Amino acid sequence: MKRKFLVVFMLSCCMANPAVLYAQEQSVQHLKSEKNVTSLSDGSLHFETEDSLRKKKPRVAVGTNLLSWIGFRPDLSYTTxxxxxxxxxxxxxxxxxxxxxxxxxxxxxxxNRFQGFTSYVLEPRFWLKKDEVYKGFFVGVYGQIGDFNDRIPEANHTGHFHSEGVSAGYLQPVWKGLAVELNVRAGYRHSDVKKYVLNEKGDRCLCRKFKRDEFVLTGFCLNLLYRF
Known part of the structure; x- marks a missing residue:
C-alpha cells in the first residue's frame, strides 16, 4: 500500500512540475508585457511604483541662460x-x-558703452516624445516684451519693443534633476525707438523718433537648469 502511494505521489509531482513551470513562465511574460516592469541583469524583475514614476516625471524647473551671463546677445554679438x-x-x-x-x-x-534692458518672455512648449519625462527635442511659440537703452559712440538709442515667433530646442538630463538645454527663438520684432544725445549735465536730448520692424533671432540660449 505504501509502495503504491509513493508511486502515485511521484507521478503526480512529475506531472505537476511542468504545469507549474509553464504557469510561472506565462506569469513572467505577462508581467514583462505590463507597463513599468523591466528585467534586471540578474534575471529578476523590477517594478516601478507610482511613487518612483512620480519622481522621474518633473513638475517644475528653474534655470538660467549661461550665454547671457557671459555677455552674448541673442544675435551672438558680445557686449556685457x-x-x-x-x-x-x-x-x-x-x-x-x-x-x-x-x-x-x-x-x-x-x-564708453552702456547696455540696459528689461525683458519678459512667455513660451508654451510641445515635447516630441510622449514619455512624460520631458527630454529631447521640443518646439514652441513665444511672446516677449521689454525696453532697452544702448549707448555707443555712434549713437544712443532707447525705447520699448515686443516680439512674437517660434522656438525650438533640445534638453539633455545630466544628473538627477540637473540638465542642460539649447534653445533658439526667432520671429517678428517691433521697436519704438528714440535717438538721443547727452548734454553737459548728462541729460538726454531727444533727436528723433522712429519705428523698427524686423524678423530676427531673438533668443539663443545655453541653459543650465534643475528640475523638481
Missing part, C-alpha cells in the same frame, strides 16, 4: 553680462510653459 532667470511648469504628457525674466544695466569697454 546680463542677469536672467526662468521657471518652467510641466503638465499633461508633453506640454510645458516657460517664463523668463532678464535684466541688465551695465557700462563696458572702459565706460
Amino acid at each position: 553680462y546680463g542677469g536672467n532667470v526662468y521657471a518652467e511648469y510641466y503638465w499633461g504628457k508633453r506640454y510645458s510653459l516657460k517664463g523668463t525674466f532678464a535684466y541688465c544695466e551695465h557700462s563696458y569697454k572702459g565706460g
Whole structure:
C-alpha cells in the first residue's frame, strides 16, 4: 500500500512540475508585457511604483541662460553680462510653459558703452516624445516684451519693443534633476525707438523718433537648469 502511494505521489509531482513551470513562465511574460516592469541583469524583475514614476516625471524647473551671463546677445554679438532667470511648469504628457525674466544695466569697454534692458518672455512648449519625462527635442511659440537703452559712440538709442515667433530646442538630463538645454527663438520684432544725445549735465536730448520692424533671432540660449 505504501509502495503504491509513493508511486502515485511521484507521478503526480512529475506531472505537476511542468504545469507549474509553464504557469510561472506565462506569469513572467505577462508581467514583462505590463507597463513599468523591466528585467534586471540578474534575471529578476523590477517594478516601478507610482511613487518612483512620480519622481522621474518633473513638475517644475528653474534655470538660467549661461550665454547671457557671459555677455552674448541673442544675435551672438558680445557686449556685457546680463542677469536672467526662468521657471518652467510641466503638465499633461508633453506640454510645458516657460517664463523668463532678464535684466541688465551695465557700462563696458572702459565706460564708453552702456547696455540696459528689461525683458519678459512667455513660451508654451510641445515635447516630441510622449514619455512624460520631458527630454529631447521640443518646439514652441513665444511672446516677449521689454525696453532697452544702448549707448555707443555712434549713437544712443532707447525705447520699448515686443516680439512674437517660434522656438525650438533640445534638453539633455545630466544628473538627477540637473540638465542642460539649447534653445533658439526667432520671429517678428517691433521697436519704438528714440535717438538721443547727452548734454553737459548728462541729460538726454531727444533727436528723433522712429519705428523698427524686423524678423530676427531673438533668443539663443545655453541653459543650465534643475528640475523638481
